[in-house]
Amino acid sequence: MNKERVGGREWAGSHRGDGKAVPSGEGDVGSALGRCRRFGFGALVGGVLTLLGCSGGEAPREQNVPTGGACPAEGPLEIPLDAWCANGGCSSYEEAKQHRDASGTVDLCFDDSRWWYAEQRGCGRIEVSHGWGGSRRWVYDETSLQLVGFTSSDDVPFGPCNTGTYRAGAVEHCSEGTVCSLCDDSGKMCAPACSLEVLAKAWLGLPDYMVTAETYDCRVAKFAAQPELHLGCGRARVIGPDGAETSFTLGAHTVLSVSQPGDPSCPQGWGEPQADCDNETVCSLCQDDPNACTPELLAAE
Numbered sequence: 001m002n003k004e005r006v007g008g009r010e011w012a013g014s015h016r017g018d019g020k021a022v023p024s025g026e027g028d029v030g031s032a033l034g035r036c037r038r039f040g041f042g043a044l045v046g047g048v049l050t051l052l053g054c055s056g057g058e059a060p061r062e063q064n065v066p067t068g069g070a071c072p073a074e075g076p077l078e079i080p081l082d083a084w085c086a087n088g089g090c091s092s093y094e095e096a097k098q099h100r101d102a103s104g105t106v107d108l109c110f111d112d113s114r115w116w117y118a119e120q121r122g123c124g125r126i127e128v129s130h131g132w133g134g135s136r137r138w139v140y141d142e143t144s145l146q147l148v149g150f151t152s153s154d155d156v157p158f159g160p161c162n163t164g165t166y167r168a169g170a171v172e173h174c175s176e177g178t179v180c181s182l183c184d185d186s187g188k189m190c191a192p193a194c195s196l197e198v199l200a201k202a203w204l205g206l207p208d209y210m211v212t213a214e215t216y217d218c219r220v221a222k223f224a225a226q227p228e229l230h231l232g233c234g235r236a237r238v239i240g241p242d243g244a245e246t247s248f249t250l251g252a253h254t255v256l257s258v259s260q261p262g263d264p265s266c267p268q269g270w271g272e273p274q275a276d277c278d279n280e281t282v283c284s285l286c287q288d289d290p291n292a293c294t295p296e297l298l299a300a301e
Contacts, residue, residue, distance in 0.1 A: 077165070079166065096138040117129075120180075125174060138150050151166065176193055195271065206255045209248045216287065218289070229283050230282050231281045235274065245257075246259070
């Protein structure tokens with residue numbers, strides 16, 4: 001199983017939309033057609049973004065969407081929703097829910113352990129996502145089913161502006177409601193938003209303790225937070241160099257909760273909030289620190 005680093009930490013499994021590694025050169029404009037099925041973008045020509053709409057992998061249909069003539073220096077590329085939808089570029093709710101190829105004969109749901117196609121209902125909206133981690137998201141008004149937003153993103157910059165996110169309309173995440181796999185009609189593959197089950201199956205996957213509790217050479221890097229390991233009250237709480245906090249059970253190292261600063265999908269964290277512990281043993285994950293964690297402490301038994 002591949003492991004990829006996100007925000008200073010590694011997660012078990014790939015979180016790319018198609019579960020594959022990024023081929024060399026895939027980030028340039030010239031490779032836009034090759035990544036069409038995953039991201040739906042083309043080239044920036046004369047200040048106009050040529051979108052390649054390829055839901056389900058059908059032949060691309062080009063659309064010209066004004067971008068103001070320039071890509072953003074940093075951050076996502078914001079595009080007006082009406083411009084995005086020009087010439088029929090926006091999918092209806094029923095279209096977005098489909099998980100078959102363009103011919104309609106090949107079912108793209110191939111792994112029940114991952115919710116590659118999911119739907120979330122909450123905050124007065126319905127959000128349909130494709131790809132592990134919501135690489136592509138369509139947001140609809142829950143009553144009218146009118147599209148109000150769309151976003152395509154990746155941790156590796158891509159597309160005409162070589163940025164990680166392209167979005168249009170109202171695409172703010174909702175941390176309420178229920179998430180269900182669209183690959184199951186029984187309703188059994190559902191879980192509350194921001195639960196560990198959703199993190200494991202529809203988002204980045206659950207962090208691994210031995211990777212999360214790694215040690216650092218803090219002399220050569222500046223971190224946002226002091227990396228530490230807190231042991232007590234039956235759990236091991238790891239504070240990462242990016243300020244992320246992950247709690248595991250002692251011994252079995254089962255994930256209890258995950259909190260990532262700046263995570264828009266679940267600002268309050270994933271899983272059940274953990275009560276404060278008044279009796280903790282604290283050691284540093286900096287290798288040169290006088291209070292550096294010993295191998296015995298790192299074992300978190």
